[in-house]
Amino acid sequence: MLDTRLGGVGRHEMRATLVEVAAQLLREQGPTAVTTRAVAQAxxxxxxxxxxxxxxxxxxxxxxxxxxxxxxxAGKALIEDSGDPVADLRAGWDTHVGFGLANPALFGLLADPGRGTRSPAAAAGLEILRARVHRVAATGRLRVPERRAVELVHAAGTGAVLTLLTMPPEDRQFDLADAMYDAVVQAILTDAPALAEDSSTAAAVAFRTVVPELPALTDAERALLSEWLDRVTDS
Structure with missing residues (x-):
């Protein structure tokens, strides 16, 4: 049964209650159940x-x-770093997949490009991913530029969840998400921070993470150094 609690409350409280009621309808019956009439009645x-x-x-x-x-x-932001940036990146992936499978209707709304681009929460979630990728880059393990790594992880994670959601729950192949993550890792990470075949690119990506914090350089010098490093990583 839906909660039907609304009395002499203010605009903010009324709005919050309507959101809660609509969220409950969405969770229990799917997006088609969230009509203005149904929400108002509930x-x-x-x-x-x-x-x-x-x-x-x-x-x-x-x-x-x-x-x-x-x-x-907000819950993701409160999780402390483990000290292993690569492990934290994987943990974030698992959390993302778990959230999507637990909230299929909501995930579908967020995956809609028209809605997702307007969502402050989605933007905040992407910032958390960027921060995790940045920490990996700082260890010398990233073989591609940070932006490219973020785009690959984000695209693969969204695609994996949407694909799993097309399957009946009893037929879902959960190892698909694991295989997708392994493929992304192969594309963005080196085996080790040194002595890898493409260590020059990994070193450039790692050095790029500290350029904005070099106090001995002027803004123009930092910009020029960043441009040189970007050429290395894009080549």
């Missing part, structure tokens, strides 16, 4: 209230996605 308000607060159904869905995903991202 919350005990008139449908025009939803239009006044969210504009339309898409606005309500955006608010629901933001609410749930923001809580997830």
């Amino acid at each position: 919350a005990g308000v008139q449908a025009p209230t939803i239009y006044r607060l969210f504009g339309d159904k898409d606005g309500l869905l955006d608010a629901v996605a933001e609410h749930v995903f923001a809580a997830y991202v």
